[in-house]
Amino acid sequence: MIDLTGKVAIVTGAARGLGKGIAKKLGTLGATVVLFDVNKEILDAAVQEFVGSSLNAEAMVVNVADAVAAQSAIEQIIEKHGRLDILVNNAGINRDAMMHKMSDQKWDEVISVNLTGTFNCMRPAVQHMRDRESGRIINISSASWLGNIGQANYAASKAGVVGLTKTAARELGRKNITVNAICPGFIDTDMTRGVPEKVWDLMVSKIPMGRAGQPEDVANCIAFLASEQASYITGEVINVGGGMVL
Numbered sequence: 001m002i003d004l005t006g007k008v009a010i011v012t013g014a015a016r017g018l019g020k021g022i023a024k025k026l027g028t029l030g031a032t033v034v035l036f037d038v039n040k041e042i043l044d045a046a047v048q049e050f051v052g053s054s055l056n057a058e059a060m061v062v063n064v065a066d067a068v069a070a071q072s073a074i075e076q077i078i079e080k081h082g083r084l085d086i087l088v089n090n091a092g093i094n095r096d097a098m099m100h101k102m103s104d105q106k107w108d109e110v111i112s113v114n115l116t117g118t119f120n121c122m123r124p125a126v127q128h129m130r131d132r133e134s135g136r137i138i139n140i141s142s143a144s145w146l147g148n149i150g151q152a153n154y155a156a157s158k159a160g161v162v163g164l165t166k167t168a169a170r171e172l173g174r175k176n177i178t179v180n181a182i183c184p185g186f187i188d189t190d191m192t193r194g195v196p197e198k199v200w201d202l203m204v205s206k207i208p209m210g211r212a213g214q215p216e217d218v219a220n221c222i223a224f225l226a227s228e229q230a231s232y233i234t235g236e237v238i239n240v241g242g243g244m245v246l
């Protein structure tokens, strides 16, 4: 039985989709969850829903691509609660285009949020976790890190997250901090609901389990990685995709 009572967790991009599902799961298992998101409106709605369900939850409007804002927010949480046990770097965007048509803006935006944003949150968290010699970091990469047509920016950012994860695992193992990456396959969220029906059906046809994943499918894996039971697992890249990538 996973018990996260007394733990403090930050989940980025937690106002909807995967991040919301992850935050809800960690909260249900007893953690105090801090939801970071750039979208205040949906963030407020999410945290109200959590508090209404008697979960210990609070929200902060944070753009993870802003290094100063991310550092300040994480330091405030550590100051307030005296600890940070779990960091889930989930905030992510896509701006798809074929490479020959990809603008500088599309490239920069995706790298800034998905890769630099992950680093921006890891650095202040790691400074604290090193001192406490304890911590769990879970980074959300993607099955697309292996390469995907129309996603040069996104795939590069998610491959970068894998490199960052493995480097951090090597640096932090002796400090009793685990760092792992999750690669969701095709999960039913607002991000994927944006694709045309034809593409949705094509994606689902490639999944051996025969369905798109739900945020809870990913959240369950993260809850395990955040738990005491996963204390000897680090530097791993775990697919949660119903067999989409084998």
Ligand code: NAD
Binding pocket: 012, 013, 014, 015, 016, 017, 018, 019, 036, 037, 038, 039, 062, 063, 064, 065, 090, 091, 092, 093, 113, 117, 140, 141, 142, 143, 183, 184, 185, 186, 187, 188, 189, 190, 191, 192
């Ligand atoms: P989503 O678009 O539904 O939700 C993303 C959340 O991140 C939103 O609430 C958004 O406001 C927030 N966000 C965006 N930019 C931000 C920023 N700069 N700072 C803080 N918050 C920000 O997406 P999702 O499907 O829930 O995806 C979550 C993560 O999972 C992303 O990293 C995505 O790349 C990854 N992923 C998703 C899938 C999938 O099939 N849905 C597959 C693989 C990987």
